[in-house]
Amino acid sequence: MGVKTLRVAGFWAVLLLMTSCGTAPKGRATSTTPTPQKSEQTTWDVDLSRSELGSILEFLASDLLEGRAPGTRGSRVAEEYIKSLFKLWQIPSAVPGDYLQPFDLNGFSARDLELDVGGVTLHFSKDAMGAVLSGEPNPAVEAEAVFVGFGITTPLWNWDDFKDVDVKDKIIITRLNDPGLFLPDVFEEKVLTYFGRWTYHVEEAIRRGARGILIIHTDETAGYTWNVVDNSWSGEKVRLDEQVNNNLKLRAWVKEKSLERALAARGIDLDELYEASLRRDFRPVELGFKIRAKSTLTSRRFQTNNVVAMIPGQSEKQIVLSSHIDHLGIGKNKEGDNIFNGAIDNGSALASMMLVAKHLKEKQKDLYYTYVFLACNAEEGGLLGSKYYVSQADKSKIIANINFESTPVWEKAGSLMGVGARFSTFEDLLRKVAARQGLEYSEFSLSDQGLFYRSDQFPFAAADIPAVWVSAGEDDASGQRKYTAFWSGDYHTVDDEYDPSWELEAMEQTIRATLGLLQLIDEGRLEPSWKDNLTFPITQK
Ligand SMILES: [Zn+2]
The missing domain is CATH 3.40.630.10 (Zn peptidases)
Structure with missing residues (x-):
């Protein structure tokens, strides 16, 4: 965990003994000794x-x-x-380039997404938002669908949704947020943790070599409405090289109701999947169908800068x-x-x-x-x-x-x-x-x-x-x-x-x-x- 010892304990003991903290003259007594002043x-x-x-x-x-x-x-x-x-x-300047530290970004502007979930067509913006991220104009992916519960693995609360299941080259369907939203005594209960954010779910999908991710949106688990998802994908999305040079191509959000409809057409009950996902012994569920996605987007690569100085x-x-x-x-x-x-x-x-x-x-x-x-x-x-x-x-x-x-x-x-x-x-x-x-x-x-x-x-x-x-x-x-x-x-x-x-x-x-x-x-x-x-x-x- 990288938890360091509390090096300042002695100093704090000194401070706690001091009661007055009134105003004082400006400036400070200088000293060359390395001990706290x-x-x-x-x-x-x-x-x-x-x-x-x-x-x-x-x-x-x-x-x-x-x-x-x-x-x-x-x-x-x-x-x-x-x-x-x-x-x-x-x-x-703190960097060689006269204050400017350049870095490359990959920008993607999604204009359409054709999404087929087990034979049911979901529509761009209305049901699903996202893209197949690629430099091509009409990139497409197709892969088996796997429901991964919350898609979280962490020793912090001894929680592992993936167990020994390999999701490489699969398109994973994941809940947003973390089990603490629904269960007492795990994670930070209602407080959104790092593991509850959509960025974690995407990073975990990348680590596991998945081909795509569908994040299920509800107002409750996201903390914001579908409009926010819709708006945020209507402009350009930017990513660092390390975030796109990997196997994860489809990155999309799906409305809970729309997914529920698509699953029901295959005789799958989303509520039952949800119930299973609240158990520690949950294992990813192969859904027995494929997801196909095709994007229409424009992409560009460009440079921007941090500005860095130092005293x-x-x-x-x-x-x-x-x-x-x-x-x-x-x-x-x-x-x-x-x-x-x-x-x-x-x-x-x-x-x-x-x-x-x-x-x-x-x-x-x-x-x-x-x-x-x-x-x-x-x-x-x-x-x-x-x-x-x-x-x-x-x-x-x-x-x-x-x-x-x-x-x-x-x-x-x-x-x-x-x-x-x-x-x-x-x-x-x-x-x-x-x-x-x-x-x-x-x-x-x-x-x-x-x-x-x-x-x-x-x-x-x-x-x-x-x-x-x-x-x-x-x-x-x-x-x-x-x-x-x-x-x-x-x-x-x-x-x-x-x-x-x-x-x-x-x-x-x-x-x-x-x-x-x-x-x-x-x-x-x-x-x-x-x-x-x-x-x-x-x-x-
Ligand atoms: Zn800000």
């Missing part, structure tokens, strides 16, 4: 003007950047802008701060405003990271660790830029990742949150920072939706690097919950637009909290470590 009275406080907070965000969210989809002109402008800010603040400290050990540049681009079939500006997702977050960089640069002479700033690309396509970065990095040097995602832009929050902090000593550190800054520490109420696995901290975590998404909380001083409302409102719509009336106080809190966290780690020479409660596998060392 008791400098908790100092603070890396900074002046942040409102125009400074708003300017980067406003530019990133402007219509001229056309929604910053990877491989577009708007994306290139955003990359150059970020690079220019690093240069302006004299923060050097070197005394040590070569690195803390990587990350935040994604990209958003959803321009909606093709929409009338009126069709630009997905992504002001909050992820303009405010990227602006927050950039301002942390700017102000950390002012402390460079005091820094122990080296700080890398990763403005990554193609997050919306499945965390692709951060995945690529992690795959190329010297991971032995990276001790932690701090990510910024959709940073709140409204009034002051009463709390600080760390998505995924509970898995590591980051939670203890953030509680300490919150207390110092007069804030509560809280869990994000939407964490149940698997948010830790859904932004750029996750590729770091999966590579055994303690990681966290830091943010001001959702409890606005006025008692409103604008941030919570954002996630079920403007999130991933064309209405995620810059509003000059935003207070930007929560963004300021996020920046201050991050600087406070970095100060605590840097002065203490701490290395965040995992706790023994990980609910995801370490897949890359």
